[in-house]
Amino acid sequence: MKVIERLLLLSFVTAVTPGPHYRRRNNSDYLVNKLCSVREHIRGHCEPTHFKLTCRKGFADEWLNGIKHEISHLHVIEWPGKCLNVGQIQEHFPNLKSLEIINSTVLHSFKENFKATSKIENLTVHGLTSLWEIPPEIVENMKELRIIDLRGNMLRHIKAGLLRGPKLQRVYLSDNKWDCSDGGLDWLAMERDNNTLRKRIIDYYDLMCHQQLYRGKPLHKVMDIIWKIRHTCPMPCACTMTHVVSDAAGTVIPLITVDCAGRELNLPPANLPPSTTTLRLENNKINTIRSIIQNREYQKLADLYLDNNSISAVKELEGSEWFTTFRVLSLRGNMLKQIPVYAFDKAFQANNNIMHVFLGRNPWRCDCHFIPRFQSLLLKYKRVIRDLADIRCSKSSDKTTSLMQISTMPLGHVCSNNDIEMPISPINIVNLVLFGLILLIMGRFFYDWHNFKTTGKLPWLSSILP
Numbered sequence: 001m002k003v004i005e006r007l008l009l010l011s012f013v014t015a016v017t018p019g020p021h022y023r024r025r026n027n028s029d030y031l032v033n034k035l036c037s038v039r040e041h042i043r044g045h046c047e048p049t050h051f052k053l054t055c056r057k058g059f060a061d062e063w064l065n066g067i068k069h070e071i072s073h074l075h076v077i078e079w080p081g082k083c084l085n086v087g088q089i090q091e092h093f094p095n096l097k098s099l100e101i102i103n104s105t106v107l108h109s110f111k112e113n114f115k116a117t118s119k120i121e122n123l124t125v126h127g128l129t130s131l132w133e134i135p136p137e138i139v140e141n142m143k144e145l146r147i148i149d150l151r152g153n154m155l156r157h158i159k160a161g162l163l164r165g166p167k168l169q170r171v172y173l174s175d176n177k178w179d180c181s182d183g184g185l186d187w188l189a190m191e192r193d194n195n196t197l198r199k200r201i202i203d204y205y206d207l208m209c210h211q212q213l214y215r216g217k218p219l220h221k222v223m224d225i226i227w228k229i230r231h232t233c234p235m236p237c238a239c240t241m242t243h244v245v246s247d248a249a250g251t252v253i254p255l256i257t258v259d260c261a262g263r264e265l266n267l268p269p270a271n272l273p274p275s276t277t278t279l280r281l282e283n284n285k286i287n288t289i290r291s292i293i294q295n296r297e298y299q300k301l302a303d304l305y306l307d308n309n310s311i312s313a314v315k316e317l318e319g320s321e322w323f324t325t326f327r328v329l330s331l332r333g334n335m336l337k338q339i340p341v342y343a344f345d346k347a348f349q350a351n352n353n354i355m356h357v358f359l360g361r362n363p364w365r366c367d368c369h370f371i372p373r374f375q376s377l378l379l380k381y382k383r384v385i386r387d388l389a390d391i392r393c394s395k396s397s398d399k400t401t402s403l404m405q406i407s408t409m410p411l412g413h414v415c416s417n418n419d420i421e422m423p424i425s426p427i428n429i430v431n432l433v434l435f436g437l438i439l440l441i442m443g444r445f446f447y448d449w450h451n452f453k454t455t456g457k458l459p460w461l462s463s464i465l466p
């Protein structure tokens with residue numbers, strides 16, 4: 001399918017390049033040129049009525065002999081060729097005011113362009129089920145053109161040049177296969193600032209998008225979204241729509257990716273287009289996530305990529321609302337030595353959206369204080385933390401830990417027996433306190449007992465009891 005598209009496009013491009021160009025090209029071009037002569041289709045059937053000529057399935061020989069000054073209206077119906085040479089049509093019918101090309105299902109390209117001497121006012125093209133695009137050069141020189149009617153073809157794109165005619169008043173474009181998703185119509189979205197060309201499209205509000213992402217969505221709504229994204233996209237970044245959803249009321253909601261990767265940024269952008277879901281900040285110079293976590297505009301962000309920055313701490317994530325709703329967080333290639341393990345555990349547990357977390361290629365601190373807890377976090381969420389193999393201790397002179405993979409590392413490597421540096425947990429504190437109390441009570445008991453033995457005096461407590 002892709003190949004066929006390319007071929008169509010290719011033949012299209014070559015077919016519409018103006019005449020003199022071909023002399024500099026080689027034989028295969030000459031062949032295309034020769035193939036697109038109106039003389040190839042002279043077995044058609046033509047019916048004249050006064051100044052009007054209707055030809056079906058090609059021309060009849062007699063109408064291509066000489067120049068027919070008297071014809072002002074020409075209908076070309078069911079043209080049998082893949083290509084139609086409009087330069088030759090203008091030569092044979094120099095006084096045309098109206099040209100209609102109808103129901104020609106194999107016709108997908110035009111050859112040559114209308115010249116400045118064209119008197120055509122109305123140009124109508126209907127029912128060309130192979131026609132994807134009309135290059136603006138074809139009509140660019142037409143000084144008298146007033147109406148272009150392109151309804152009912154397979155058009156995907158249109159260029160601004162097609163709408164620029166000095167006398168052009170009305171353009172009809174509905175019932176085509178507009179592709180709003182690949183940027184080919186973005187100029188139309190920008191026309192909102194300067195309504196000159198868009199106003200000529202009479203049926204603008206009837207146009208529908210047909211391809212990919214926007215299939216079945218009204219074109220004008222998509223153009224409004226494209227306009228809005230262009231006007232809210234933060235400065236060095238690029239914004240693209242990755243999905244569109246419609247809510248129950250039919251409102252078209254775009255999901256936007258803002259790509260600020262590799263832009264030498266010290267800070268993330270202060271503003272994001274509404275409904276940005278993905279922010280790419282890889283390969284910048286960002287050293288804190290504070291402005292991300294505290295910015296209200298970032299609350300709806302699902303996926304945040306911060307690879308290859310200089311972030312050394314992520315304390316700010318602790319207790320942040322965003323941390324319990326995000327979907328993807330990548331902190332690969334930063335300067336993290338440790339993270340607040342307990343806060344991560346709590347947030348991951350509460351987060352129902354979480355899909356991927358990346359923590360690899362950071363200089364993790366490998367000591368007995370951090371590693372046991374960090375390792376159990378990594379293992380507990382190993383389905384979410386996707387780059388366990390890259391989460392390694394920082395490089396050091398200690399051969400037992402240097403660049404060791406943390407999730408599989410034996411804890412003995414960081415917590416050796418004679419170097420117990422175990423953190424004192426709350427339960428241990430309670431135990432110590434109780435142990436102390438027991439020692440105190442036993443001491444007191446032995447003291448009292450000894451006292452009684454030597455002096456016969458009862459302890460103070462026993463002496464006041466009845």
Ligand SMILES: *[C@@H]1O[C@H](CO)[C@@H](O)[C@H](O)[C@H]1NC(C)=O
Nearest residue numbers: 014024025026027028029030
């Ligand atoms: C003509 O040009 C085409 C590409 O435009 C090339 O593939 C082909 O080999 C050329 N043929 C000759 C005879 O030079």
Ligand SMILES: *[C@@H]1O[C@H](CO)[C@@H](O)[C@H](O)[C@H]1NC(C)=O
Nearest residue numbers: 073097098120121122146147
């Ligand atoms: C062009 O089309 C308009 C509207 O359909 C019509 O009024 C006008 O007469 C046409 N002009 C020519 C030269 O056919």
Ligand SMILES: *[C@@H]1O[C@H](CO)[C@@H](O)[C@H](O)[C@H]1NC(C)=O
Nearest residue numbers: 075077078102103104126127
């Ligand atoms: C073009 O085709 C359509 C549908 O097949 C038909 O209704 C219409 O009459 C045709 N137009 C001409 C001028 O033949």
Ligand SMILES: *[C@@H]1O[C@H](CO)[C@@H](O)[C@H](O)[C@H]1NC(C)=O
Nearest residue numbers: 160164191193194195196197
């Ligand atoms: C609109 O844009 C066209 C070309 O893009 C320019 O020539 C024209 O001056 C603009 N008009 C306004 C009102 O900005």
Ligand SMILES: *[C@@H]1O[C@H](CO)[C@@H](O)[C@H](O)[C@H]1NC(C)=O
Nearest residue numbers: 261282283305307308332333
């Ligand atoms: C980050 O840097 C590493 C090493 O320079 C490179 O391999 C990787 O592709 C970078 N990541 C991104 C997302 O560009």
